[in-house]
Amino acid sequence: MSKIKDFFIRNKKKLWIGVGVFVALLLVSFALFLLNRERILKFAVAKIIQKVENKYPAKLHIGQAKFLNLNTVLVTDISLLPNGQPKLLQVDTVAATVSFRSLFLGRMVFKQFDMASGMITAYMQDSTDNFSFLYRKKATGEAVDTTAKNSNYGxxxxxxxxxxxENVPDGVNFRNLGVVFKNDGRTISMHLPTMVIEDGGIDARMTINTDSVTNTMFVRGVIDPDKYLLSAKMYGDNASGSIEVPYIKQKFGATMRFDTLSLSITDKVFKNNQLTIKGESSAFGLVLNHPKIADENVTVQNGAMKYVITLGDHYYALEPESEVRINKAIFYPELTYETRPNRKIGIKIGSPDIPANDLFASMPPGLFDTFQGVKATGTFKYHMDFYVDMAQVDSLKFESDLDAQNLQITDFGPNDLRKLNQEFTHTVYEQGKVVRTFKVGPSNPNFTPFNQIPHYLKYAILTAEDPRFFTHKGFHEGAFRHSLITNIKENSFVRGGSTVSMQLVKNAFLTRKKTITRKVEEALIVWIMENLRLTPKERMYEVYLNIIEWGPNVYGIKEAARFYFSKEPSQLTLEECLFLASIVPKPKQYRTYFNSYGELRAYPRYFFKLITGNMLKRGLISPSEHASVSPYVNLSGRAGSFIIAKPDTTQIMDTLELAPIDLLDF
Incomplete structure (x- = not known):
């Protein structure tokens, strides 16, 4: 230590001289920079133009660049014109604080960025556009192909x-900035009166116009370019209220609006040509309307999602770490979708133990109206696993399980699921409209008690529709799986997967509109009725046979027996019961079952043979009864007068095409 001290003492003068020379050189360099900074600025601008035009098929124009003060540069009349395409960018003025070092290197690294009166006009028509060149790689010496499709969206x-x-400055102040996107005749425009980014905070106001919707909103958030962090919250102003999502009505026939929407990216990783993005989103006051989802507006007061998304070459995934929250109910979705070499789709949904009260309270109004006001104790837990390789559809996997612990419903609310245990009023709907209302019970003269319904009819319908009705708990997973396989192969809905329990619930508790959520609501009602044993199986089947449709304005077995055969139900023959069972899936099409001579066509004859064969195997009819079955019925009731003679064009078809869902043994 003393040696170092002695060195400084002996060389004190020389050291001070060195420091003085260094400071002098800095001052000279700074003076030279001040004298030549305009020339350095022009050099930097020229190098930027050259770099942009070498990298992209476009012309960059900068009208003038000059220093306003020591380190603030004013640039005017900036435009970017893609080769052979409309102008992409036009900016009147940019005032920016620049780094001296970047100027010496022929670059312009902005610390503060103030832009006034700018316009970005993005254009796409068919496969041509004026912006995709910005993110497409360009091989050395090759032109950029803006029409080439890249399968790796990651x-x-x-x-x-x-x-x-990488191009976010430390500070940003946009004033009067416009963005227009034109796509095949449609136009989206955004006006940004102000946008300020300072110390990582974002504060903006904008108005977005589409062909049908105008939204004025505020945006608040934070951004950290070093960590790839972006978080923003959007909400409407006091005048406009909620924000409506554009274009989904024209594209999907839906409407969606929200009071507040928050979106964030918290991390990203790009590895092995796959991009994984982590983030969160939440919505308050979300309202969705689509006729395929629900009959009315669906309202979610508080919904959120944590997502981990992976995008790769022909591969898309919502990873297992993702989480969806609907009010208080939490679910864990997992999705995979591959497009090559063949399409593969995987869907998994799980949940933690959800308090039953939280689950019922979280069901959005308009989505599960049957459960509004329900109170319960205990917990629910759900698991679903679906996977299909479209090249091997027969190997489709489907598992679904809802488990409950200590479940007890303490209040059923306005829709009592125990109503089937006593006489009740049944309302029939067609296309959402009420067509008929009647009592289901002894006060209705058309009501037929279970013990007065012939065994032939009970067995024939169960054999065709739901052979295991009296032993299962409302669902037939194997049958539903085969239904999915058939529908995927046919690329249309040709087979249902409903059990008698599900058909009963659909008729007794729900409208007949075919919506996605109605099927979920139907399944949950069935699960509760069956697992809590709210109604005995025999009573469920009795109600089912007394309310299902059997023809035009014909409901219940007594009306059916009279309409088709002028008989009481107890008088029906085996053939007549088989006929009634055959028309349950499509009762209004019974007239097509007969040819011009009043004889049964190919399909019902095949149905008779198939059903009686299964009834014989199960011991529901004797060999002599099976042998004596005739492929003929006489419509002696009013129904016979409506038969329209048509040529017999039916053929014996494959069993899977003909038979209802549960004809096969699983």
Missing amino acids: TLLNRLIETAF
Whole structure:
């Protein structure tokens, strides 16, 4: 230590001289920079133009660049014109604080960025556009092909994210900025009166116009380019209220609006040509309307999602770490979708133990109206696993399980699921409209008690529709799986997967509208009725046979027996019961079952043979009864007068096409 001290004492003068020379050199360099900074600025601008035009098939124009003060540069009349395409960018003025070092290197790294009166006009028509060149890679010496389709959207999105984050200045102040996107005749425009980014905080106001919707909103958030972190909250102003999502009505026939929407990216990883993005989103006051989802508006007061999304080459996934919350109910979705070499779709949904009260309270109004006001104790837990390789549809996997612990319903609310245990009023709907209302019970003269319904009819319908009705708990997973396989192969809905329990619930508790959520609501009602044993099986089947449709304005077995055969139910023959069982899936099409001579066509004859064969195997009819079955019925009731003679064009078809869902043994 003393040696170092002695060295400084002996060389004190020389050291001070060195420091003085260094300071002098800095001052001279700074003076030279001040004298030549305009020339350095022009050099940097020229190098930027050259770099942009070498990298992209476009012309960059900068009208003038000059220093306003020591380190603030004013640039005017900036435009970017893609080769052979409309102008993409036009900016009147940009005032920016720049790094001296970047100027010496021929670059312009902005610390503060103030843009006034700018316009971005993005254009796409068919496969032509004026912006995709910005994120497409360009091989050396080759032109950029803006029409080439890239199957790896992870690579493209990663490039966009990195380009955007790498060019975010420390401070931003946009004033009067416009963005227009024109796509095949449609136009989206955004006006940004103000947008400020300072110390990582975002504060903006914008108005977005589409062909049908105008939204004025505020945006608040934070951004950290070094961590690829972006978080923003959007909400409407006091005048406009909620924000409506554009275009989904024209594209999907739906409407969606929200009071507040929050979106964030918290991390990204690009590895092995796959991009994984983590983030969160939440919505308050979300309202969705679509006729295929529900009959009326679906309202979610508080919904959120934590997502981990992976995009790769022909591969898309919502990873297992993802989480969806609907009010208080939490679910864990997992999705995979591969497009090559053949399409593969995987869906998994799980949940923690959800308090039953939380689950019922979380069901959005308009989505599960049957459960509004329900109170319960205990917990629910759900698991679903679906996977299909479209090249091997027969190997489709489907598992679904809802488990409950200590479940007890303490209040059924306005829709009592125990109503089937006593006489009740039944309302029939067609296309959402009420067509008929009647009592189901002894006060109705058309009501037929279970013990007065012939065994032939009970067995024939169960054999065709639901052979295991009296032993299962409302669901037949194997039958539903085969239904999915058939529908995928036919690319249309040709087979249902409903048990008698599900058909009963659909008729007794729900409207007949075919919506996605109605099927979920139907399944949950069935699960509760069957697992809590709210109604005995025999009573369920009795109600089913007294309310299902059997023809035009014909409901219940007594009306059916009279309409078709002028008989009481107890008088029906085996053949007549088989006929009634055959028309249950499509009762209004009974007239097509007969030819011009009043004889049964090929399909019902095949149905008779198939059903009686299964009834014989199960011991429901004797060999002599099976042998004596005739492929003929006489419509002696009013129904016979409606038969329209048509040529017999039916053929014996494959069993899977003809038979209702549960004809096969699983």
